[in-house]
Amino acid sequence: MTNTDKIILITGASSGIGAATARRLAGDGHHVVAGARRKDRLDELTRRIHADGGSAEAAELDVTDPSAMTAVVEAVLSRHGRLDVLVANAGVMLLSRLGALLVPEWDRMLDVNVxxxxxxxxxxxxxxxxxxxxxxxxxxxVGAHEVVPTSAVYSATKFAAWAITEGLRQEARPGIRVTTVSPGVTDSELADHITDRYAQEAMRAYRAAVISADSIAAAISYAIGQPPDVDVNEIVIRPAGQRPPS
Incomplete structure (x- = not known):
């Protein structure tokens, strides 16, 4: 490794933005630790990265388990001696009307996203x-910055994620950088898990235009690649012309 190579842990790396980010950062020359619950997908991801000449390893991880999160970080330190970047990507988007009273889904979003x-x-x-x-x-x-019908709880969890990250930015010691990336409609499997029929219909129209997960990965790569004295605090990325569903 050169002095610019970083040890990077990515959560939610088994699909979508997480997997795209793992491939992009490995391609940038960093060592990626891809964390997620679906180990079979992580193994395939790391195989592809190795085939492309990159450096990566898989770490089975459920971010809702604090001891599991700590254990993965400790394993990274034991193996590599440091951790340079944590990309906290794991998230779920279970949109629904509040009146649907899908309380277990609300709890799931709070558990994963916050x-x-x-x-x-x-x-x-x-x-x-x-x-x-x-x-x-x-x-x-972008749900951290806007609320639309069916997004009340999801937006609340993403605003909380924004607030936690912004609070850390203000509190962090010199040398520690903090970035929030807020994607708009992105090609991923997040919407596939929506069970509320009203939300499903709204998302079909909303997702008429999407951007690739690779576009979000490129933004993350940009933030990480800046000189140590540059802290890219926030990036908001939407498809051109994206508007909230009516």
């Missing part, structure tokens, strides 16, 4: 502070 991010901060921040350097990249959503 508590999962906090577990990542709790595991990585002490490492960054000891090192005197580190970079947290949170993948939030």
């Amino acid at each position: 508590r999962g991010l906090l577990h990542g901060v709790a595991a990585a921040l002490p490492v960054f502070e000891r090192q005197g350097s580190g970079h947290l990249v949170t993948v939030a959503s």
Whole structure:
């Protein structure tokens, strides 16, 4: 590795933005630790990265389990001696009307989108502070900046992710960088898990125009690739002409 190579842990790396980011950052010359629950997908992802000449490893990880998050970070430190970047990408988007009362789905979004991010901060921040350097990249959503019908709980969790990341930015010691990336409609499997029929119909129209997960990966690569004295605080990326569903 050269002095510019980084050890990067990515959560939610088994598909979508996480997988695209793993491929992009490995292609940039960094070593990627791809974390997610679906180990079979991670193994295929790392195989592809190795075939393309990149460096990567898989780490089975459920971000809702704080001890699992800590264990993965400790394993990275044991193997590589440092952790340079945490890309906190794991998230779920279970849109529904509040009147549908899908309380278990609300709880799932809180567990993954908010508590999962906090577990990542709790595991990585002490490492960054000891090192005197580190970079947290949170993948939030344009839902952090707008609420539309069916997005109340999802937007609340993504605003919380934005707020947590912004708070860390203000509190972080010199040498620690913090970035929030807020994607608009992106080609991923997030919408496939929506069960509310009203939300499903709204998303069909809303997703008429999407951008690729590779576009979000490129933005993350840009933020990570800046000189140590440059902190890209926030990037909002939408398809050209994206408007909220009516």
